[in-house]
Amino acid sequence: MEFNLKIWRQKNAKDKGHFETYHISGIEEDASFLEMLDILNEQLIREGADPVAVERGCQSSGPVSFDHDCREGICGACSLYIDGRAHGPDDHVTTCQLFMRHFKDGATITVEPWRSAAFPVIKDLVVDRGAFDKILQAGGFISVRTGSAQDANNILISHDKAEESMDAASCVGCGACVATCKNGSAMLFVAARVSSLAVLPQGRLEAKKRAKAMVAKMDELGFGNCTNTRACEMECPKGISVSHIARLNREFLKAKFSD
Amino acid sequence: MADKLISKIPDGPLSEKWTKRKSEIHLVSPNNKRKLEIIVVGTGLGGASAAASLGELGYNVKVFCISDSPRRAHSIAAQGGINAAKNYQNDNDSVYRLFYDTIKGGDYRAREANVYRLAEVSNAIIDQCVAQGIPFAREYGGYLANRSFGGVQVSRTFYARGQTGQQLLLGAYAALNRQIAAGTVKSYPRHEMLDVVLIDGEAKGIIARNLANGRIERFGAHAVVIATGGYGNTYFLSTNAMNSNGSAAWQCYKKGAYFANPCFAQIHPTCIPVHGDQQCKLTLMSESLRNDGRIWVPKKKEDVEKLRKHEIKASQIPEEDRDYYLERRYPAFGNLVPRDVASRAAKERCDAGFGVNETGLAVYLDFKDAIERLGHQRVAERYGNLFEMYEKITASSPWEEPMMIYPAIHYTMGGIWVDYDLQTTVPGLFAIGEANFSDHGGNRLGASALMQGLADGYFILPITIGEYLHNKFSAPKTDTNREEFAIAEKAVQERIDRLFSIKGKETVDSLHKELGHIMWEYVGMAREEAGLKKAIVEIQALKKKFYENVCVPGTQFEFNQELEKALRLEDFFEIGELMARDALNRNESCGGHFRVESQTEEGEAKRDDKNFMYVAAWEYKGEGVEPELHKEPLNYEFIEVKTRNYKE
Numbered sequence: 017m018e019f020n021l022k023i024w025r026q027k028n029a030k031d032k033g034h035f036e037t038y039h040i041s042g043i044e045e046d047a048s049f050l051e052m053l054d055i056l057n058e059q060l061i062r063e064g065a066d067p068v069a070v071e072r073g074c075q076s077s078g079p080v081s082f083d084h085d086c087r088e089g090i091c092g093a094c095s096l097y098i099d100g101r102a103h104g105p106d107d108h109v110t111t112c113q114l115f116m117r118h119f120k121d122g123a124t125i126t127v128e129p130w131r132s133a134a135f136p137v138i139k140d141l142v143v144d145r146g147a148f149d150k151i152l153q154a155g156g157f158i159s160v161r162t163g164s165a166q167d168a169n170n171i172l173i174s175h176d177k178a179e180e181s182m183d184a185a186s187c188v189g190c191g192a193c194v195a196t197c198k199n200g201s202a203m204l205f206v207a208a209r210v211s212s213l214a215v216l217p218q219g220r221l222e223a224k225k226r227a228k229a230m231v232a233k234m235d236e237l238g239f240g241n242c243t244n245t246r247a248c249e250m251e252c253p254k255g256i257s258v259s260h261i262a263r264l265n266r267e268f269l270k271a272k273f274s275d
Numbered sequence: 276m277a278d279k280l281i282s283k284i285p286d287g288p289l290s291e292k293w294t295k296r297k298s299e300i301h302l303v304s305p306n307n308k309r310k311l312e313i314i315v316v317g318t319g320l321g322g323a324s325a326a327a328s329l330g331e332l333g334y335n336v337k338v339f340c341i342s343d344s345p346r347r348a349h350s351i352a353a354q355g356g357i358n359a360a361k362n363y364q365n366d367n368d369s370v371y372r373l374f375y376d377t378i379k380g381g382d383y384r385a386r387e388a389n390v391y392r393l394a395e396v397s398n399a400i401i402d403q404c405v406a407q408g409i410p411f412a413r414e415y416g417g418y419l420a421n422r423s424f425g426g427v428q429v430s431r432t433f434y435a436r437g438q439t440g441q442q443l444l445l446g447a448y449a450a451l452n453r454q455i456a457a458g459t460v461k462s463y464p465r466h467e468m469l470d471v472v473l474i475d476g477e478a479k480g481i482i483a484r485n486l487a488n489g490r491i492e493r494f495g496a497h498a499v500v501i502a503t504g505g506y507g508n509t510y511f512l513s514t515n516a517m518n519s520n521g522s523a524a525w526q527c528y529k530k531g532a533y534f535a536n537p538c539f540a541q542i543h544p545t546c547i548p549v550h551g552d553q554q555c556k557l558t559l560m561s562e563s564l565r566n567d568g569r570i571w572v573p574k575k576k577e578d579v580e581k582l583r584k585h586e587i588k589a590s591q592i593p594e595e596d597r598d599y600y601l602e603r604r605y606p607a608f609g610n611l612v613p614r615d616v617a618s619r620a621a622k623e624r625c626d627a628g629f630g631v632n633e634t635g636l637a638v639y640l641d642f643k644d645a646i647e648r649l650g651h652q653r654v655a656e657r658y659g660n661l662f663e664m665y666e667k668i669t670a671s672s673p674w675e676e677p678m679m680i681y682p683a684i685h686y687t688m689g690g691i692w693v694d695y696d697l698q699t700t701v702p703g704l705f706a707i708g709e710a711n712f713s714d715h716g717g718n719r720l721g722a723s724a725l726m727q728g729l730a731d732g733y734f735i736l737p738i739t740i741g742e743y744l745h746n747k748f749s750a751p752k753t754d755t756n757r758e759e760f761a762i763a764e765k766a767v768q769e770r771i772d773r774l775f776s777i778k779g780k781e782t783v784d785s786l787h788k789e790l791g792h793i794m795w796e797y798v799g800m801a802r803e804e805a806g807l808k809k810a811i812v813e814i815q816a817l818k819k820k821f822y823e824n825v826c827v828p829g830t831q832f833e834f835n836q837e838l839e840k841a842l843r844l845e846d847f848f849e850i851g852e853l854m855a856r857d858a859l860n861r862n863e864s865c866g867g868h869f870r871v872e873s874q875t876e877e878g879e880a881k882r883d884d885k886n887f888m889y890v891a892a893w894e895y896k897g898e899g900v901e902p903e904l905h906k907e908p909l910n911y912e913f914i915e916v917k918t919r920n921y922k923e
Binding site: 043047051054055057058061066078079081083084085086087088089091092093106109115117139142145146148149152153154155156157158160161162163164165167168169172174175177178179181182185186188189212216218219 | 348
């Protein structure tokens with residue numbers, strides 16, 4: 017297969033940035049999107065190192081930087097906006113689990129970084145998602161010290177509650193919800209964490225406090241508000257439901273009323 | 276020179292050793308802990324749990340990771356589960372059995388005392404994780420559920436769907452976040468350790484590159500903990516994450532920490548087969564699938580031919596023409612034999628010409644019977660996300676056709692040598708989790724990596740490090756302006772300058788791929804003397820080519836992934852060479868290490884306890900000089916060493 021790739025290039029946070037277009041061919045249908053970018057980078061490095069190619073005008077900004085790691089859809093590192101959709105055209109996958117067979121041969125594919133005020137660009141397609149760490153540091157945990165736990169089977173949790181918690185806990189922290197939200201809201205991310213802990217007995221004690229602290233931190237870091245467009249749910253690679261936002265709101269309101 | 280390989284295993288009965296050691300270790304009072312600084316490198320299960328627990332104790336911790344967040348560490352990708360000796364199933368499990376299975380699974384090349392301790396603390400891990408809110412699978416009565424894993428006959432694995440590693444890591448990461456908020460831990464994401472700094476022979480800091488802006492930074496402490504995982508990516512294609520690397524451990528080796536059993540690499544039997552030469556990463560399908568999936572290849576060569584030409588589908592081959600070779604060869608354990616055994620059996624069938632895809636390097640993992648027996652819903656609950664993942668990648672549905680799988684590099688049992696306190700041969704330098712060598716011998720059992728990472732991080736290191744630190748609180752903070760730091764930083768800078776100065780034509784990845792081919796060919800599933808010697812020569816030649824013709828584009832002071840990869844590849848060359856050297860020395864087959872010269876008539880691995888019942892610990896002797904081999908004899912005081920038998 018072959019493609020034209022229109023890719024966002026930006027040297028650093030201060031640079032204005034621009035698109036560059038590249039042509040790539042010989043891509044197998046079974047190649048993943050990121051493998052395709054690997055191949056493009058090989059090509060760009062070889063051209064950059066080849067004086068003849070450079071003379072012919074093959075001057076690009078060099079290999080494209082993009083975050084990636086596990087390539088199994090679980091680490092949450094990859095983060096590309098492809099043809100106007102977070103993680104590209106396939107549903108419920110991270111970019112690393114997107115395969116070229118989903119694209120038409122010869123297509124032009126536009127690739128951009130997450131665009132959100134809270135996620136500044138580091139380089140090209142790489143953004144700084146440190147704000148997510150900060151939100152979780154504000155309260156995304158159960159305050160238990162190593163060694164003070166009771167026997168695990170002393171806490172009974174119904175099968176369904178455990179499954180519900182697990183649904184929310186599947187969040188990989190990729191940031192697609194923020195990138196796709198017109199308000200740049202992190203509500204789904206926050207809700208997933210709050211909800212996964214709030215449905216469990218271990219997490220109840222701090223549920224209100226947790227919701228309040230995490231929402232406050234989210235606001236402080238420049239994420240927008242939720243206006244119920246549900247775009248986040250559509251683009252979440254793990255299919256996390258907006259019903260968790262409702263639970264977050266409940267916990268948050270309870271916290272407000274008990275103030 | 277005095278022997279540095281002092282394992283510090285406490286005397287006394289096996290079950291009392293850890294208790295004894297704990298009672299001997301000096302305590303550090305809370306007001307003195309505040310004066311002590313600890314660097315933890317890596318934020319997987321080991322690093323995150325250690326940093327969090329040390330922070331809770333009151334130490335000042337600095338924690339480093341190469342990703343944008345601690346939560347990305349590759350522990351997150353572990354699917355199947357975590358073992359513990361809870362005996363919740365009443366199937367006669369015990370600490371002793373978990374210990375015994377682990378020692379036996381490791382083919383009697385792990386330390387008895389360490390493994391017993393691992394089994395001993397395993398139950399506390401589950402308690403801790405549940406208290407943290409990890410949503411383990413539950414029975415309908417609300418009690419914790421278990422499943423079985425390879426190499427054992429009880430059901431002791433706790434799991435959270437096929438995402439157990441993710442959930443455990445998020446638990447450790449949450450504990451870490453709590454300490455970061457409390458101010459006891461400072462987190463340095465996007466930082467890569469490039470050297471360890473020794474002062475008077477003791478580890479007192481690191482040199483790291485800030486990956487976001489390329490600056491080289493110095494960090495001092497009273498002790499350094501390495502929790503950076505394994506070196507499986509030496510093979511280029513593996514189930515490790517793309518950025519997983521052996522560099523931090525390797526820099527420790529070059530500063531005097533011995534490196535133990537480097538040739539012990541685990542080849543996991545159930546990975547999605549290689550699809551073409553554009554691939555850079557292999558995907559694991561959880562071992563838990565072997566609970567209900569049956570592994571087979573056709574009995575008839577003509578069926579194989581038709582499959583390869585896509586003339587028939589696997590589901591069309593009748594039952595009597597299928598060879599369930601694991602059930603045939605190992606009736607007692609069947610599809611649940613340990614990983615090394617299952618991998619070799621797959622290779623044997625494929626080498627004999629029964630591989631079921633175009634490349635001839637694939638076997639089937641079939642759920643037909645499980646779906647009939649359990650029904651769609653229960654199979655979906657157990658493996659739904661794995662089935663989806665498989666279908667996304669291969670565009671074939673395991674509900675209709677069996678999965679195709681083949682072995683791939685997955686984990687490294689070898690690593691930095693540590694004593695019972697998890698301290699390396701360099702005082703003040705500790706290694707935990709996959710980065711050390713101590714618990715899995717020649718082969719790791721499934722669901723034991725998570726157990727070891729968390730055992731080391733939550734319950735062992737936070738105690739044992741006290742013994743090193745208890746008399747250090749009056750020492751001043753490590754001054755990073757000291758000459759030792761300047762020298763180390765200069766060496767790092769020279770390495771980077773050298774890479775940029777080469778300006779060759781080969782990409783880092785293409786050279787890494789070449790290294791991978793050499794490693795898989797000669798230091799892969801079957802190793803023999805001539806091949807291993809050849810590997811050493813070829814790796815050296817490749818390394819030379821790298822320094823003559825690699826192209827590292829861009830500059831140092833920016834986000835530069837090519838530079839990151841080039842620095843790691845420099846170390847992979849050297850790691851690969853040491854792996855080959857160690858494999859050459861170990862002229863026996865044990866665990867994941869199979870020497871062609873050492874097998875039974877039936878083709879089973881033949882261990883040589885008389886000559887090789889030791890830990891091979893390698894000491895760095897300088898660039899271009901052969902490393903020196905030290906041997907730590909393995910004494911089995913409490914269990915009888917036997918030939919592994921999964922047949923009866």
